[in-house]
Amino acid sequence: MKGNFWKRLFKPASVKADVKRTHILQLVLGLVFIIFLNVVGYYVFTRLDLTEEKRYSLSDSTKRMLKDLDEVIFIRCYLEGDIPAEYKELRNATRELLNQFRAYNSGIEYEFVDPNNFKDKKDRDEFYQRLFEKGFSPLLTTTTKNNAQVQQYIFPYVEIVYKGRRTMTALISTKSGLTGEGIIRGSIQNLEYNIYSSMRSLANDNKKKVAFLYGHGEWPIENIYDFIVSLNDSYRVDSVTINEKLNALTERVYDSVDENKVTIKNKYDCLIVAKPTSIFSYKDLYIIDQYVMHGGRILWLLDPLTASMDSLQSKASTYAGSNFTGVDDILFRYGVKLNTNLVMDMQCAQVPIVTGQYQDNTPQMTYYPWNFFPEINPNPDHIVTDKISPVKMEFVSTMDTTYSSAEKTVLLTTSNSTRLLNAPVDVSLRMLKQKQDPRLFNSGSQAVAMLLEGKFVSAFKNRLTQTMETSSQIAFRTESEPTSMIVVSDGDLVRNDFINGRMVPLGYDKYTRQMYGNKEFLINCVNYLCGDKDLIPLRSREVIMRKLDVAKIERERVFWQVVNVVLPVVLVMVMGVLVIVFRKKRYTERVVLRVRNKKGRKDAIE
16 A cells, blocks of 8 residues: 555656646655755764875864863964965865864864954054964965065964963974975874864863973983974973982872871873983982882983984094993883994985085085984884884984883884994994995894883882881882883984074984984874873874876866866756656657547547
8 A cells, every 4th residue: 555655656647647746745755855864964973085095084082072172162274365375275274174173063163364464453463472472483485476576474373262271373394394395295284183282282271291301411402492392282391300309200198197108199191311321320210210110101212322423523433332321220120121232224314525625615515325324114013103204313222122021012123234333333434435335234123112011020129128118108119000111222313403503393304304203203102101192193194185287287278168168058958958858758648538439439539
């Protein structure tokens, strides 16, 4: 019965069918179906991303963050107006990303403002002041318009306001290099991470704490400033000097009832030790050890040998001797041994050497491969090192694993063409011009960075007196909580360079002008150690920029203009003719009536 109803309802109209009733029912059912789809779409959001790199799909961490926002968040983008074409791509990508944000949270409000067209001078001055307070400044670009060079300032920044707090975020990223096209490509790749991290920072009142250790000849602030600034967006960055104080890294909370009961908590989520050059006291090592025992996480950036390019500036050669600091002992107990050797690698960076002079007395520079500056291969099978560029190291040493219960994962390795020189090593610039024998580079791939995870045994176990080990006031622990640490056998990895007194980004090679993955690797390490693993895939996300063929566009411009104008009109006309023919065939029916004539025979009348 039900099947007969639908068959009668949608059967072709004839002279015997109620065409009007059928059409009304079809219209009502169509409207009900459309309303049903809209209701379902309002409560159930889904999106189909057909791009190869999932360009229009947000990460799970971004979706969770957007859904947790309980108030309106306002975003104002200043990349607007008459800007160069490449920056328009970045602007359009920003608008698309904000539209995706709004799809998961209707409280996302945004606008695009031309900073060169402020109606009120006071508003413009306040905007400039906010830029300068955050250390930002307009970018001066040069473009060609009407066969003339035109210079203009652009403002690739977004201002984010949430719960009365505001922050300025740069849309420009130097991850992929310092050329114009590379900057735009890298900026689009990092777009979700940059805006997400700023929104997350505003929404999160309790940032995790990261501290740089000082007091043992570590890098000064100016040499690691770019790394500090990069961490400051997501963490509260501090510096700490132990100076043999038990409460330097931990805080002790005494029970109000039982004075002998002490609860120890770490002050910092992650401790960074960046190239110490002097000896740690026994008590400082104990304090660091107990910080680890209570779940503390450490990023070790160590130089087992003393060697640097600065020492080669005044003389042609130098000796790389042992850089004894005392941390090797506790690291040996944790599961890693730093070797006192230097790596020479056939896969290496180049440095310039003066080989002559031009006629105007300008020095002639020639680039030679410097085997002590290896280009290190990241481990593609771990989240910390996945999808990052090769890392450049300077005078790096190898490391081996030792017996411990911790799980070891190698993060960075040299190439298979590696040569090891045991200390003391004579490092001479004369080696640049000497052709290296490939047969000597037969040590294979060597580990230079390692992740240790699990429970660690205290390096001071069985080294203290029984009274100290059992004292409730000291609260000595022999085994740690589950924790992790990363050990890198190169303290120069974290150093940002300078050109004519101006700081360049961390990982930028001032000689070859190549951008390495040093900063991404180090930030990934801190993210991993602090438990912020969701940030790592965002930073490593790849968006393929598919550029149009300019020459082909000029060659086929007229053809495609005609196609775009004429083809739609032709298609509409063809569809109209087909509809007319279809309706005529469907609704025109040959009706035959049979009647009886006077002689009783049946005649057919059409």
